[in-house]
Amino acid sequence: MLIFAYCIYTLCVKKRQTQTSLHSLHVNLVLRCFSAIYFVPKVKRSCSGRSIWSFISSCSKRFTIEVVPPTSSNHDILLVDSDELFTKHTVSEARAVQQRLRADADAKQEELRLMVGERYRDLLQASTSIIAIAKSSHRVLDAIEQSRGTIVSQSGLPPPDTVLLDGVDDRHLYTLQVLAAHMKLLLDAPEHLWRLIERKKYLQAAWLFLLARVVHRALVRHDETEDQPWVSEGVDVSTEFPLVQRQWDVVSQFRSQIIHKSTLALREASASTEDTCATLVTLHLLDSRPLNDTLAALLSQRSKTLQSVLSWIPDSQLGDKDRATKPSKGHAANAGSIPVREVTQAMKKAFSAIARTTCTAKAIFQQEGTSPPLIVRVLDSIQADSSQLGFDPKDLPDELRLSTQSLLTQLTSSANFQLLPSHLRSYRPYVDLTSSSTSLIETHFAQRLQEWFRKSTDGWQTAARKWFSGLLVVKDVWSLRTSVRKRIMTSGLDSKEKDYVLASIDDVCHERINGIWKKALSDAENEFKVCIHDSTSSESFTKDPSPPEFLFSPPPIPVLSQSSKAFADTQFQKYQLAFKRQLVGRSLQLDAVLSTLEQCARTIQQDILHVKLHGDGKRMPLVDQLKINYQPAAHNLSSNIVAIIRQTTTDFIQGHVSDAEQLAFLSRLTEALSSSAFVEDIGCSPEAVKDFRREVASLNNTALQKWREVITSRIVNENKPSIQKYSSLVIGSSPDLLQSLLSIADEIRHVGVVFDSNRQSVIVQETLRSFVKLWAKESSKVANEQNIFDLAFLRNISGIYGQSWEEVSEILDTGLKTLTPGSGKRAEIETAASEYLLRMQTMLSSLLPAPPALSFDAPLLQFGNPPINQNYHNALELAKPSPRFGMLLVGNVEP
Template identity: 55%
Template sequence: MSVLSPAHSTRSFLSPKSSGYNTGDFSRRTSGISPGSSRAYTQALVQSAKLSLEGLNLSPDELFTKHTVSEVRAVQQRLKTDADAKQEELRLMVGERYRDLLQASTSIIAIAKSSQYVLHALEESREAITSQHDLPLPPKTASIDGLDDRHLSTLQVLSAHMKLLLDAPEHLWRLIERKHYLQAAWLFLLSRVVHRALVRQDDNDEQSWVNEGVDVLAEFPLVQRQWEVVSQFRPQIIHKSTLSLREIGVSSEETCATLATLHLLDSRPLTETLATLLSQRSKTLQSILSWKSYPGNSKSSETTPANGHAGSVLESMSLREVTQSMKKAFNTIAQTLSTANIVFQDESSKPSLILCVLRSMQDDKPDGRALTYRLPNELQVTTQSLLTQLTSSANFQLLPANLRSYKPYVDLNSSSTRLPPMELAQRLQEWFQSSCDHWRNSAAHWLQGLQSLKEVWTLRNSMLRCITGSRLKVEQILFISSQIDSLYHERIIGIWQRVLSDAEAKFKKTLYDQLSCPTQSNTTKNISPVDFLFQPPSIPILAPTIKSFVDTPFQKYQLSLKRQLVGRSTQLESVLGTVEQCARAVQQDFLYMKTGDDETARPLMQQLIQSYQPAANSFTVKVVDILDQANSAGLVFLSRITDDLMSSSSFINNISCTQSNMQEFGRKVSTINRSTVRKWGEITIHGLIEDCKTKAQKSSKITGLSTALLHGLLSLSDYLRQLGVIHHPVKKDSIVQETLHSFITLWINEFWGDDVGKDSLFDVLFLSDISTRYGEPWSQLSGIISQKLKSALLEEETIFEDRQSVSEYLSRTQTLFAILLPPPPTPIFDSPLSRFGTPTAGQGQQSAIDLAKPSPRFGMLLVGNVNADR
């Protein structure tokens, strides 16, 4: 581009032939008025208006006296039309016509002298290209016919001032929209200086516009009106820049520029700018923490948990949402502290960033530019760079040098530009403590929406990476970590307590439901463990639509087989599965916490285990209390539950209670089991004895055991199998001996009394044989039975023969009475299934039990007869 220097000539300004423009119409509109006589022209227009009014003699009183209403309205319309026309002509003269006149004169002169300045323009173009960021050189004055047109130069400088003032609103809007608040403040301050330069009317000032023959306020009222428009940008810039401090995604340099804007435009000391930054960030943090921070903000429903206590239970929150909110809150705190330290903290080698910016505004020395160059690009603002970015920046070459090198004034020696390090540290620490407290309160509520330890632990790991990667100080990182670790601790303990409470309520309800079921009564047989062992579970069948192999159904099938082997029926699983699943879930939580092998997590894990164990101990005590309170019904089912809790159940090992509590739990459950079995034995034996008395009255004597004793022993065997002790040989022997001993003792007292008849000889010998086989522990009972034999006064030969029959009878019925008979002293390898000898072959077969007589029609069902009929 070429920079053309206009020649200052009044003649060229008035000559209509020096330009290619058609100036005829322009001359008619201006009526031969030159720029120098604009004020006279204005006065002439006003005088003409006055004469017109006087000629019409439009006195208001005479007007309404001498004329009709329609004539008055016509006069009113004429006056209004004349006023609008004069106003439009004045506006065109002062606004568009005047600027067009200046531009036309410059173009005319430029075209006339273009041939003389071609080489000079090319040289200036080369210099402009090499220094693109510098403004064009100031115009060189030229003379036409040796005349120096000072008035035209004055008007051109005046036009540059007004051009800057006219273009300022557009550029201020653009800078505000781009959030370049420091540049906007700089431009506003420059516009204010330009306005003051325009309205200056000091006669003693040699550079005053009055001395140049121009009365700006009188001739150009647009200047004042334009400044009123520009002055409205100051509160907008302050307001917009203050609101921009709430954004946490901006860089520290942009924040520093915004704070410098407040210092320049609003005259805020650095202490107040710091307070503004912290207050705006507090509002940002508050808006983040307001997300479901209170029960009223989140959906809640009144529910009645299984423990019977009603309460407001918050709906589960998404882990992703909670993590995002936690990170947003932390990033707001961390980014605010980091930005405040970068902007305001003085380092040993250099001052704070904002102080460097303020010093760069007052640095006028050539060698002081090094300070400016160390600043980031966002903070390197000068009037030249600002004017270069504006549209039509070439017009500003006419501005005086003091305006082109303008810098806002900053008093570096004032207390407003100082922020002591101790005060900065104290304010930041107070804001940090307050923000962390508010964050902790909201985070505690957010964590209530997480319903599992896995979610809480995932959140902890994510936040730990975010915290350790921040720019906070070590003590601040430790403080925040301890604060949120306490929240994780509280929530995890709350989750475990809720799991234990739900398991307790479900265990109690399921146990009572099973005990109240009619099939669990003491007199009615429920499903026997032996019968359950031989019930095959359903084989899994995969749907034909499944193309890939799915092992879940087979895993369930395998689990059902394992439950059959240990006698875990569906009823037992429904009761014990509640507490076992609870303990298993806690163990899985422990394993999940240990998978990361994080050194920082070990103290928290130790605290969690220590805080959890009292709850686990209390839970085991409550389980024992529930079993103890249910000891009055469903004794068989209750004995199975207590037996499984002692032997095969994984509950007590996985619940992770203390060792002493584990031992106490085993002791109490064993006591309940023994008490239950003892009570069951008493009720069962008394019921059998009464039933046997009824059988004894209705049945007749046959060879071998009496019907009543045979029924009693078989029923007792069946009840012992239902008790489910067949899986524990040691315990089975103890319970069988105790129950059988009580049965035989009560049988002797109820049926034999003081005298034993000959009809009961076989029964006495059979029971004597069984008691003798139990050895020394049954010696007392064997002695009682021997006394009964002596009191019978029977011949020894008869007793000996019956003893042989009893031994043969026992060998034939050993399978029926297998659970009641003691194991042989030495193993029999030849016939392991016949522990008490093999029955004699060829001997007359006698019925072991009392069978019904065959029906007369039984002969009709012979196979031979059926074939004969065919």
């Protein structure tokens, strides 16, 4: 200790260390010199000058300290007395000393000036440091004095270096070396424990901690055994080495650290089976947890990991929740708001946590045939020797084969640990293999694992419903299902667990697909309602061209772009679609209403086809079940479409003013719906399809009936029989009647049934019948020859239709009898009217019945040729020619 004190004093004086370096010097030198005094072999306890400096030199080389012994310096002459200066030195030497002193004084003065002016703050800090150094130096001096007194009071100093050690000295040295090895392990344990914890080697850390605890007990016990030779040497470790207890206080804190870190490590679902088993063994050794509790810890920590994964929220749902594009015209919106890849990754990550936890728990706790579980084998290998094991230790993974010797070999400076006793070098943590804490009932394990598996799968299914809500396309949902199914099939679960997970994902997918289809049907219904209201309301109604006009109106030729080929293809597709609409008589306004429903049905059909093509054969009944679950929504849509059309028709019928154009559009709409494949494509049953077509056909008849009433009353009111008396002989129908018949033909063309001859014939007959009845009623009020001829002309038309017009023929016959005074006159008028019909059959061909059979030999005039000997008369009464008309001798002009 005197050597140690003198070293500190020399370094403090000669090296002039600062406060920070002195404090670090105190700590390092106190520990190292203290250890050197007790642990360096063959240390001398004599305090002779040369031996002291040799020892200091050796210590300085060992601890990299430069020690300078006190010697005389050249500037000592500057410190002599003035009398001695003039006595012992010459005048020239005295002058030299004077000059040096003066220069030194000037330099000190300048330095003091700079210090006060520019380094005032440094001076204050230096003064504080100097005071602290002084206090530390006094404490060091006091400690040196105490150490010197202790050394002097000791007796029996060891022999000098030159004397060889005998057997007693060897035993004493060995005792100190063993004691040093114990303390070395205890001192190095914190550093190694931190390193093992950082590398997540929790089992090795627990083993080292237990070994350090055994070493500490060996140091503080006072039993005189062979394992504690220092007790027989009179060394009291607790009293003479308080560092041991303080070091153990530091090491003992690592127990809670290891338990906490290892518990958190169980949350890593990606950890290997060996690492997880080592972590569970760590909890069993350090925290004394039975295997049941270790299983519960594993499942609970993995549940927290799964919960954090399931709480994932897509980026698109963090901000605007309405970012998803609303579908339009039955089209499903793109799933750009929530990428499918993100949802797929989240689904796979959550399922991987479930599958890996289940497989890891089985690999660790499940018994494999007659072989015990992995964790039990690891505990057996820890407690028993390799010769006593019922299995080959080499069967265990390298990470789980651990011993004290291999652990000490991995540590730095492991050569010092060879001095440890054999029972420490072969130390094994205690494991009670006969206790219930080291056993696990197989049925209990299987039940707890299956409960956790089903609960976790249900939570995964609940989270999947939220994630799937952002997918708006059936193809995305089905592709995600396919990807997740592949991951499930390669997960390593057994068949029952796979079936349970597959059923869960199928339920989620089917539920989402039904939701997408129902949303598409709801949007189509809402848009259809808006479109039909806009198309039939008087404020926004635009008159469509008649179907014949629309048929022969060429669509605009597309303007091709040279920059983009895809754009050109799109333009040609639109051009082709316009031609198709013309061929079926689908006007733009009508197509705008019907395409809403037809595009929705087309999208659903494409989705069903995609599901069938990309589904596995074993799961085809699920596809059928998907259609069955969706079918009520399709029936509901068909019923709602019928209700919307019925409400619109009722509004027209109950309205005081009805537009024939709007009624004609409604008729064309119902006619197109009754023949459209929309109701079949959306997946309705055959019975629902029949009911829908019947309901729509009934509404079509209702709309046509109202349309007939409107146009017949309007035409009759505009061209009703006149009371005017004609001076000339009546040889044709009145212009009012002929204009009325042509107006009826034109109105019928606006109904748009020119493509169905049978349907057109029915509409023509019903409309013409209503007109004839109303005209006959009005004609009965006016008695003149023109009205009589008109009635006779209409009687000839009704006679062409045969028995189906018997009622109308009777009404006309009654009117003719009433207005005609004699039968001869009436027969003459009927003959003239019959001949007039033959001349007008081409102009009124759309109102007359078609021939029963068409052939190439049939005459052009199906009702016969008019008489040739009759003089030509204009069919219509025209205006009289102008006086100048005769001057235009066009026929006499020579070419």
